[in-house]
Amino acid sequence: MITIEQVSKKYKGADMFSVSNLSLQIHDKEIFGLLGPNGAGKTTLISILCSLIKPTSGTFSINSLTYKQHKNQLKQLIGIVPQEYALYPTLTAFENLKYFGSMYGLKGKQLDEQINNSLEHLGLLKFAHKKIGTFSGGMKRRVNLIASILHNPKVLFLDEPTVGVDVQSKNVIIQYLQDLNQKGTTIIYTSHHLNEAENFCTRVAIIDHGKIITKGQPNKLITECDGAHNLEDVFLSLTGKALRDHA
Ligand SMILES: Nc1ncnc2c1ncn2[C@@H]1O[C@H](COP(=O)(O)OP(=O)(O)OP(=O)(O)O)[C@@H](O)[C@H]1O
Numbered sequence: 001m002i003t004i005e006q007v008s009k010k011y012k013g014a015d016m017f018s019v020s021n022l023s024l025q026i027h028d029k030e031i032f033g034l035l036g037p038n039g040a041g042k043t044t045l046i047s048i049l050c051s052l053i054k055p056t057s058g059t060f061s062i063n064s065l066t067y068k069q070h071k072n073q074l075k076q077l078i079g080i081v082p083q084e085y086a087l088y089p090t091l092t093a094f095e096n097l098k099y100f101g102s103m104y105g106l107k108g109k110q111l112d113e114q115i116n117n118s119l120e121h122l123g124l125l126k127f128a129h130k131k132i133g134t135f136s137g138g139m140k141r142r143v144n145l146i147a148s149i150l151h152n153p154k155v156l157f158l159d160e161p162t163v164g165v166d167v168q169s170k171n172v173i174i175q176y177l178q179d180l181n182q183k184g185t186t187i188i189y190t191s192h193h194l195n196e197a198e199n200f201c202t203r204v205a206i207i208d209h210g211k212i213i214t215k216g217q218p219n220k221l222i223t224e225c226d227g228a229h230n231l232e233d234v235f236l237s238l239t240g241k242a243l244r245d246h247a
Contacts, residue, residue, distance in 0.1 A: 002026040002049065002155065002188070007058035009044050009210075018044040020210035021058070026203075031177070031187045033197040035235060036207035037244045042190040043083065045207070046157050049188070050080045062155055076104070079153030083160050085140050086147065089133035093124060093143050096132055097150065104151035111150070118146040121179075123172055138169030145173060149180065156180065158189040162196065174200055198222075198231040208239050 002025065009019040019041045026032045034042045047053045049060060051067045051074060059066065065074050087096050097115045101107070106114075119125045122142040132140060141161065149156060161177070162170040174196065181187050191197050197204055198218045205215035214221060218231050225234040 001028055001064075002060065002062050002186070004045075004049070004060040005058055007045070007048060007055045007060055009041075009048060009053070010056045017056075017210050019048065019055070022207075022210065022212060024205060024212060024215070026186065026188060028186055029181065029184060030202045031181050031189070031200055033201035033204035034188065034190045034207060035192075035194065035197055035204050035231075037239050039244050040207045041210040042207055043159055044210075046159050046188070046190060050078060050157050051075075052080075076151060077154050079148040079151070079156040081145055081148045081156070081158040081161050083163070085144055087132045087140060087143060090131060092129045092131055093119065093135070094128045096143060097146055100147040101150045106150060114150060115146070118149070122146060122176055138165035141165050142169065142173060142176075145176065149185075153185065155186045155188070158187070160190055160192065162191065162193060170196070194232040194235055195230065204231070206235060206238055213238050 004022060004024045007019055007022050008017050010017045022045065034045060036042050044053070048055050049062070051071060062074060062077060065077065067074060088099070091099070094115060098111065101111045101115065116125060116128070119128050122145070124139060124142055127135070127139065132143065135143065145161065156177075158177075162173055165173070177187055178200070201218060203215065203217055204221070205212045207213070214234070221234045222228050222230060225237055228234045228237060
């Protein structure tokens with residue numbers, strides 16, 4: 001269980017809170033979607049939950065472990081799939097994954113087998129010994145995903161895992177995540193693909209200006225929103241149609 005209590009984040013020099021007094025509980029084995037317009041605070045919230053940045057105030061725990069007291073245990077418990085690729089272009093997929101596995105203390109035959117199984121599952125086994133620099137965006141995203149789950153995290157955070165990938169790669173990634181979830185992994189992900197989130201998530205929260213404006217099962221949110229036929233209708237009805245550009 002993830003418990004977020006009144007978490008706020010104001011970046012240094014910023015005049016607004018990026019996450020504002022946000023509380024939320026996410027249950028074990030959920031697939032939970034964090035949705036919201038550009039700049040809503042999704043990445044900031046995920047970065048806090050992954051202990052990549054500190055909240056300005058408030059607290060959170062994952063399986064009763066708090067980031068202040070159990071940093072190392074939390075690191076083993078969670079996996080992080082960031083928006084940006086964290087891969088070395090001059091190393092092969094296999095070499096990259098060996099490196100990421102070793103960062104979690106994994107090694108030997110067991111690690112090799114796990115890498116090969118995951119590469120196969122994600123349709124990449126025949127490219128295992130090709131350099132990452134030659135991979136397409138969709139292939140890199142799939143390797144990135146494997147790098148984040150080699151230590152079998154109980155909770156997996158993904159920041160827009162299907163952005164910029166073709167439909168084929170997207171389907172393989174979503175299927176893989178569903179399989180992981182079936183085996184017991186809790187998944188928290190951000191996305192702008194509302195149709196995908198509607199089908200994939202057990203629950204979603206729509207975030208705007210750093211606050212949750214609604215949360216629940218996609219079907220329930222659609223039923224409860226006047227005139228809505230899908231999650232995108234709910235999203236637009238709650239967040240409006242105005243662009244969110246700012247610099
Ligand atoms: N390092 C930073 N320093 C200052 N402000 C930041 C920083 N990172 C994010 N912000 C601001 O915090 C707010 C929330 O940004 P965040 O990236 O969390 O939103 P998001 O919902 O993930 O957006 P997107 O969908 O565009 O990825 C934005 O106003 C953004 O400009």
